[in-house]
Every structure is written in C-alpha cells, then in structure tokens.
Amino acid sequence: xxxxxxPSSRMLQxxxxxxxxxxxxKLIGTIQKIPLQNMGGDGVFxxxxxxxxxxxxVLLVATAGxxxxxxxxxxxxxxxxxxxxxRRVMRLSSLLLMVLGVVCGVFMYVxxxxxxxxxxxxxxxLAIRSAALALPLVPIMAGLRGYFQGLHDMVPTAVSQVxxxxxxxxxxxxxxxxxxxxxxSDDWIAAGATFGSAAGGAxxxxxxxxxxxxxQRRSRLAAVDTAVKVTLPxxxxxxxxxxxxxxxxxxxxxxxxxxxxxxxxxxxTFTVPRLLKGTGWSESEAMIQFGIYNRGIPLVQLxxxxxxxxxxxxxxxxxxxRVRQRMDLIRSQTQQTVNWFWLLGLASSVGIAVLAxxxxxxxxxxxxxxxxxxxxxxxxxxATLSIVTAAMxxxxxxxxxxxxxxxxxxxxxxxxxxxxxxxxGINGAAIAGIVAYSLAxxxxxxxxxxxxxxxxxxxxxxxxxxxxxxxMGLCVVGWMWAAGAMMDRMYIHPRMEALVVTLGGVVxxxxxxxxxxxxxxxxxxxxxxxxxxxxxxLVKLLRxxxxxx
Numbered sequence: 001x002x003x004x005x006x007p008s009s010r011m012l013q014x015x016x017x018x019x020x021x022x023x024x025x026k027l028i029g030t031i032q033k034i035p036l037q038n039m040g041g042d043g044v045f046x047x048x049x050x051x052x053x054x055x056x057x058v059l060l061v062a063t064a065g066x067x068x069x070x071x072x073x074x075x076x077x078x079x080x081x082x083x084x085x086x087r088r089v090m091r092l093s094s095l096l097l098m099v100l101g102v103v104c105g106v107f108m109y110v111x112x113x114x115x116x117x118x119x120x121x122x123x124x125x126l127a128i129r130s131a132a133l134a135l136p137l138v139p140i141m142a143g144l145r146g147y148f149q150g151l152h153d154m155v156p157t158a159v160s161q162v163x164x165x166x167x168x169x170x171x172x173x174x175x176x177x178x179x180x181x182x183x184x185s186d187d188w189i190a191a192g193a194t195f196g197s198a199a200g201g202a203x204x205x206x207x208x209x210x211x212x213x214x215x216q217r218r219s220r221l222a223a224v225d226t227a228v229k230v231t232l233p234x235x236x237x238x239x240x241x242x243x244x245x246x247x248x249x250x251x252x253x254x255x256x257x258x259x260x261x262x263x264x265x266x267x268x269t270f271t272v273p274r275l276l277k278g279t280g281w282s283e284s285e286a287m288i289q290f291g292i293y294n295r296g297i298p299l300v301q302l303x304x305x306x307x308x309x310x311x312x313x314x315x316x317x318x319x320x321x322r323v324r325q326r327m328d329l330i331r332s333q334t335q336q337t338v339n340w341f342w343l344l345g346l347a348s349s350v351g352i353a354v355l356a357x358x359x360x361x362x363x364x365x366x367x368x369x370x371x372x373x374x375x376x377x378x379x380x381x382x383a384t385l386s387i388v389t390a391a392m393x394x395x396x397x398x399x400x401x402x403x404x405x406x407x408x409x410x411x412x413x414x415x416x417x418x419x420x421x422x423x424x425g426i427n428g429a430a431i432a433g434i435v436a437y438s439l440a441x442x443x444x445x446x447x448x449x450x451x452x453x454x455x456x457x458x459x460x461x462x463x464x465x466x467x468x469x470x471x472m473g474l475c476v477v478g479w480m481w482a483a484g485a486m487m488d489r490m491y492i493h494p495r496m497e498a499l500v501v502t503l504g505g506v507v508x509x510x511x512x513x514x515x516x517x518x519x520x521x522x523x524x525x526x527x528x529x530x531x532x533x534x535x536x537x538l539v540k541l542l543r544x545x546x547x548x549x
Contacts, residue, residue: 021154021161024165025161025162025164025165028162028166028169029165031298032168032169033049033294034363035176036172036193038365040176040189040193042288042291042292043186043284044291045295046273046286046287046290046292046293047121047124047127048190049290049291049297050121050127050287050290051124051131052131053262053265053266053268054115054266055128055131055132056262059104059135059139061100062097062104062135062139063097063100063101063138063139066139066142066251067142067143067145067146067149068146069093069247069251070090070093070147071147071149073086073093073150073246074089074146074149075151075152077089078150089147089150092240093143093146096143096244096247098136098139098140101136101138101140102136104135105134105135108128108131109133112125112126112129112132113125115128118270119269119270119274120273120283121277121283121287123187126187126188126190126191127187127193128194131195131197131198134201137198137202138201138204138205140208141160141204144156144205144208144209144211145208148211148215156208159207160204160205160207161204163200164207165200166203167200167204168200169196170199171195171196171199171200172192172193175189175196176189186284263406263410264406264409264433264436267410267417268417268429271414271417271418271421271429272429273290275417275418276290276426278422279421290426292368292372293369293376293426295363295369296369296372296375299380300379300380303348303349303380303384304380304387306344327452330396330452335456336527337392338385338388338454338456339460339461342461342465343465343522343523344384345380345382345383345384347510348384349377349378349381350377350469350472350473351472351476351506351509352373352374352377352380353377354477354505355505355509356371356374357370358480358498358502358505359373361498362499365495371427372430375430375431375433379437381438382434382436382437382438382439382440382441383437383441384441385445386405386406386409386437386441386444389402389444389445389448390444393444396452401444402440402444405439405440405447406440409436409437412439413433413435416428416431416432416435417429464522467516467520468517468520468522472512472513475512476505476508476512479504483504484497514542518547
C-alpha cells in the first residue's frame with residue numbers, strides 16, 4: 001500500500017505546482033500584449049498600458065495578502081481538528097473580500113472620469129470602467145484560493161490561475177477582432193481589451209466554485225461514511241469582527257510589500273502621457289507614444305519572470321543553510337546567486353538592445369519603438385537583481401527592507417521622469433527606469449553583503465563580464481549583417497527576415513556568452529554543478545554542446 005505523503009513533501013509538491021502555474025500564467029499574460037498591439041495599434045496599446053497598472057494596484061489593495069492570511073488561519077483550524085472553523089474562516093473572508101471588491105470596483109467605475117483626468121487623457125475613461133467590472137469577482141476567487149492553500153491543496157489555485165489568464169487573453173482577442181471589424185474607436189477597442197480581465201476573473205471564480213462544491217460534497221460523504229453528523233458549530237455564533245481584524249492585520253504587511261512593485265509602472269501611467277502632452281504632443285499622439293514606449297516592457301517582464309522562476313532554485317538552499325547556521329554556506333550561496341543573475345541580466349539586456357530592431361519588427365511589425373526598447377532592455381539588469389535579492393533578503397528574515405528600497409526607487413523614478421521625459425521623450429522614461437531598478441538592486445545587494453559578509457571581485461564583476469558581453473554583441477552584430485545581406489537578395493518578407501535574424505542572434509549570442517563564461521573562468525564546472533536541482537543537467541548539456549570539456 002502506498003504511503004501517504006508527508007507534510008513536507010506535500011508542501012514541496014504544492015510549491016512546484018504553484019510555481020509552474022505562476023510561470024505559465026505570467027507567460028500568457030505577457031505574450032498577450034503582442035496581439036494587442038498588432039491588432040489594436042499603438043494608440044490602443046498605450047491606453048491599455050496606462051490603465052492596466054492602475055487596475056493591478058486597486059486589485060492588490062483589495063486582495064493582496066488575503067490568500068496568505070486565509071491559508072494561515074485555515075491551516076491552524078485544520079491542525080486543531082476543526083474543519084468547521086476552517087470553513088467559517090473561508091465564509092467570513094469571502095464576505096470581507098466581496099465587500100472590498102465591490103467597494104473598489106464601484107469606486108473605480110464611478111471615479112473613471114477623475115482618474116482619466118489624473119492620467120491627463122480622456123481616452124482612458126472607458127477602459128478604466130471596463131477593468132472595474134473585474135473587481136467584484138477576483139477578490140472572492142482569491143479567498144477561495146487561500147482556503148485550499150490552507151488545506152495544502154494547490155491544484156485549484158494553479159488551475160484557476162491558468163484558466164483566468166487563458167480566458168482573459170481569449171476574450172481580449174475575440175473582442176479585438178469584433179471591434180476592429182466594426183471600426184470602433186481606440187477608446188472602445190482598449191475597453192474591450194481590459195474587459196478580458198472581467199471575463200478571466202469570472203472564469204477563474206467559476207473554477208474555484210466548482211472545486212469548492214466538489215470539496216463540500218466529499219466532506220459530506222466522508223461525514224456520512226464515518227457516521228458523524230455535521231452540524232453548525234458554536235463558533236458560527238461568535239463575533240465576526242475579531243476574525244476580520246486578524247485577517248486584516250496579517251494581510252496588510254503582505255499587501256504593502258506587493259504594492260511596491262506595480263508602483264513603478266503606475267508612475268509611468270500618471271507622468272509620461274502628461275509630460276509628453278506638455279512638450280507639444282496632442283492627447284492621441286501622446287498615447288501612441290506611450291504605446292510605443294510599452295513595446296519593450298513585455299521583454300523585460302519575461303526576463304523578470306525568468307528571474308522569479310529561477311530564484312526558486314536558490315532560495316530553499318539558502319534557507320536550509322540558515323537553519324543549519326552555516327554562515328560559510330550562506331555566504332557562498334549568496335555570492336554565487338548574485339553572480340549568476342548579474343550575468344544573466346547583463347547578457348539578456350545587451351542581447352535585447354543589440355537585436356532591438358529585428359525584435360521590434362518581429363513582434364510589432366515596424367521599428368518605431370526600437371530606440372526605446374534598447375534603453376528599456378537595460379532595466380532588465382536592475383529588475384532581475386532586485387527581484388532575486390529581495391527574495392533572498394526575505395528568506396533571511398529581512399521582509400521590510402526590499403519593499404522600502406523599491407518604494408524609494410519609485411520616488412526616484414517619478415523625479416527622473418519629470419526631469420528627463422520633457423528632454424528625451426519616452427527614451428527619458430526608459431533611462432529613469434534603468435536608474436530606479438538599479439538603485440533597488442544596489443541597495444538590496446549592499447544589505448545582503450552586510451548580512452552575509454560576502455565580497456565580490458570588481459574584476460569578476462565588471463571587467464570580465466563586460467569583455468565577454470562585448471564579444472557576444474560583436475558576434476550578434478556580425479550575424480545580423482550577414483543574415484540581412486543574404487536574405488535581402490532572396491526577397492524574403494521583412495517580418496520573416498526579422499524573425500530569422502532574431503532567433504539566430506539569440507542562439508549565437510547565447511552560445512558565445514556561455515563559451516566566454518567558461519573560458520574566462522567567470523563560471524567553473526564546479527560552480528555549475530553546485531547549482532541546486534539543475535547543475536548536473538546543465539553540465540551534461542554544456543558538454544554535449546562542447547562548451548565545457
């Protein structure tokens with residue numbers, strides 16, 4: 001007979017399921033911006049990207065921290081042998097979240113004209129109201145996810161996440177097609193795109209309600225099988241306010257930490273279109289420029305998503321070393337992790353910058369945003385390092401510092417936008433982003449260095465990586481020139497040509513960079529083998545490619 005899973009193994013399995021679902025849902029959510037721009041144009045793309053960060057912020061206010069809070073209290077009730085108490089937590093938290101969702105949704109819908117004035121673009125009003133329709137639905141879904149997470153059942157959360165994103169993108173594409181066929185204005189097309197959030201929220205909520213119904217049915221059957229009569233416990237008559245208060249007090253710090261990340265995007269929403277108008281652009285032209293500026297954002301988000309996913313490999317090892325009080329192991333793990341993600345961010349950012357023109361044509365049909373993409377590419381270095389180092393600091397018990405650092409970076413971003421956008425347009429906003437994310441990364445790294453006392457060699461940190469990156473960039477430029485000259489004679493469609501150049505550049509750049517890492521001893525076979533979970537496979541792959549002897 002197969003043994004039941006231990007609590008630790010269930011937690012590991014659940015963590016893996018959640019990470020996989022998060023990566024897949026984020027990937028869907030990021031890639032959906034490409035058909036949005038292709039089908040709607042830069043004007044629609046600009047409106048969508050002006051509204052969506054604000055919707056995300058309001059949604060975080062209504063939900064962030066509650067899944068964690070609900071799962072904590074549900075787990076405590078279940079550990080005490082009180083499943084009825086766990087269900088009470090779910091019901092009361094769902095009531096609280098429903099009220100918060102409705103209040104936030106009504107506020108966002110009614111205040112849409114005011115918010116559009118703050119953004120300084122009346123074209124965003126319909127999209128704001130469309131996005132507000134999702135707010136009464138999504139918070140309830142978050143509460144149900146927390147309940148199942150408290151039971152150590154991560155499958156409902158994973159399925160609902162992927163379903164929510166899939167239906168959101170599908171609804172957006174369908175509405176884009178229909179509204180384009182009817183010749184709708186950019187305002188209405190953008191509103192159709194943001195309505196996908198409501199459709200996705202409804203689909204995700206339905207999935208969670210189905211899981212809840214199945215769970216309730218199984219609970220009743222189990223009670224009948226064990227001849228236990230299910231009755232409402234006395235706790236149902238207890239005052240609800242103490243539980244509401246406990247949920248809020250637990251969820252609030254998590255919420256504040258989650259708010260810091262979208263604030264940088266919100267800074268762009270409330271400053272860039274307004275500042276562009278101040279330099280002479282019309283309202284519509286400013287929003288088109290803002291759409292062009294946002295072309296590079298999905299590429300940086302993919303890089304950040306990769307960093308978030310890969311950080312899961314490092315954090316458990318760091319936590320284990322901390323429990324064992326192995327400061328030497330903590331120091332080496334920290335140093336190696338910072339090294340890896342610095343190199344990953346640098347190579348990816350330089351690669352995107354060099355390939356900006358073919359990437360722009362491949363994804364968005366023309367090269368209008370290639371200069372902004374080049375600048376935005378370098379925000380990837382700071383974003384990658386700030387994400388990973390924040391996770392490491394939190395794993396070491398320093399929870400508030402990363403959020404404070406990111407909030408400070410948000411203020412710097414706002415000030416630099418005001419100074420640079422009037423001078424350099426959307427490129428100024430991208431430069432401000434480089435400084436802001438780099439500041440957050442540097443502050444996190446300095447704190448890590450103080451806590452772990454690790455040191456980094458400037459030779460290994462700057463000179464060697466910059467040399468290897470220069471060689472990589474030159475090889476990619478050579479490929480771009482040779483491939484472009486060859487395909488120009490073959491009269492290949494420009495977008496197909498750009499796709500071939502981009503894919504070839506990614507492969508060549510990646511191989512050259514890996515060879516450079518091992519030839520300059522920036523990375524050794526021992527360090528590659530020491531990578532948690534993937535070290536052996538990576539070394540085998542590198543040996544197969546003859547990059548490593």
